[in-house]
Amino acid sequence: MRIAIALFNLGGPDGPDAVEPFLFNLFSDPAIIRVPGFLRRFLARTISRRRAPKARGIYARIGGGSPLLPNTLAQTHALEERLRDLGEVRAFPVMRYWHPMTPEAVRDIAQFAPDRIVLLPLYPQFSTTTTASSLDAWREEAARAGLAAPMRTLCCYPVQPGFIEALAALVRDGVEAARAKGRPRILFSAHGLPEKVVKAGDPYQWQVEQTAAAAMRVLGDIGADHVVCYQSRVGPLKWIGPSTEDEIARAGKDGVPVVVVPLAFVSEHSETLVELDIEYAELAHEAGVPAYVRVPTVSTHPAFIDGLATLARAALARDTADPLPDGERRICAPGWSGCPCRGPGKAA
């Protein structure tokens, strides 16, 4: 049996020249800027042009481009490895805003001619702005290309045991590293969202909180406080909080070391390598935080890859699921009852 696994992620510019077109693609997404098409393209052009110089400066601090594609390819290879016993398994990165983008990935997958396709977002927590945007783009392109193999979608896996185990292991080491400077405070820091997106029913914030709670259950009495907070705010809208910046300031006032845990990214992005490692570290220093430890993303941690493999196996094993208009079959993460894709039409 030939199995294709589509691993969805944002994508990131691979060099200075890619920054502006990457931003244009990002701000052209109706899931990101929610205005009519003609206005969105105008806004995307304006915003990407205006933001490009600063963004190029940000990427210059990590060598000019994003390491997201190599990191994601490492995940595809590790996952293929774990699923070899199922037959000819190939995992494909499918990026939303930079290459290999959805049309290229769909073409490659069609050429591979799989018997089954598993759609596996590299977003543990479901959001309309990430997961649904990627799956929508996929659906459109797959239909256009006439990709007909049965598909199963993993919508989200905020408390998947392998994911949580990997996260907890990394947090534990981070707490140990910070403990010399006092009782650490764990800041579970996720990419934020405009408040109105959450109010409209996006389950992201709730799922992020479930992830943090599951990690803390595994960690048990680790001798550290914890809080969930949100980073990366841009634009004029009110975002969900508390903000990671505010939590850093509070830790400074309280004089406690912080352990910053990116729990919604599963590989390194500019948001971890620049925002957390440089900008927020600087903030922490200015705020008098006695130690600032940033925990790596789960990346190719064996427990995390095992978790992804378990999800893919579950998706492939399950042949009955709610029938959906496009014949696509979905499955929720095992043990996960609050999945938004259960509800009719709400998720995607």
Next chain:
Amino acid sequence: MRIAIALFNLGGPDGPDAVEPFLFNLFSDPAIIRVPGFLRRFLARTISRRRAPKARGIYARIGGGSPLLPNTLAQTHALEERLRDLGEVRAFPVMRYWHPMTPEAVRDIAQFAPDRIVLLPLYPQFSTTTTASSLDAWREEAARAGLAAPMRTLCCYPVQPGFIEALAALVRDGVEAARAKGRPRILFSAHGLPEKVVKAGDPYQWQVEQTAAAAMRVLGDIGADHVVCYQSRVGPLKWIGPSTEDEIARAGKDGVPVVVVPLAFVSEHSETLVELDIEYAELAHEAGVPAYVRVPTVSTHPAFIDGLATLARAALARDTADPLPDGERRICAPGWSGCPCRGPGKAA
């Protein structure tokens, strides 16, 4: 006090066009090809031209270029963060074969005008082909630039506790992931070397074995066998062994799962992302190895970064050391008595 920390590594091409010049730089290094200068440049040109198409194909599988620079920059930022209490601390990547290369890094460091400089190779195990080559290039350029701040060199740290703790934590998770398929065999896989380099006194192989032994001491009775082996052989010379390929074949014959641990790289290279994750995984499959788990490199694991910070602190705290001709001060990793830089002139 202004402190500069120079973090040495190989460097890797940042895109397809960089592959051939990167190879040319690599094969031009007298530490790599040990023949007279005029012949070496000729050989470097010939070899790099001949190998470039294949190498471009290798890098294409991880997105076109190496993620080494972004990974290294993440390490510099994490390390700066851990050393903030010492004053104005900046860490600089100093790459041997691709940008930012030694002359650029020396220029940047001179501009920073540090009071102290710590030379910290991102090679835990000392080799004439890596550490000494980097330090030689550094010395030459630093002298040319008149960089006069007191310098301390960390020559190697094969059993540094933080490094070993990070490695052991990752191995433990890898063994857990493989255990379902039988009693795992841990393959500690290091980049190989020609046998004659080791016979000429290079301590690399011995130090690699020390690293593996230290990790196994921390892991205790983990229910897995282990072996040290060597990957990445190229060229006509006899290399040290056993080779990782042979060990994979043996695991196939014995029907045991393998856990592959890159213990001489501290960040992801083509040798981990392509050779281990794709090529050797394929070998393992063909050899009938029931499970193949590759453990990530220590990268920005908090225990590893803590270890680097401890080394830097020790180097800075120690003002008396063997006086050396160039006024440079050296220090061996604490607790490490077999350091080659103790011997007169042997190491560098």
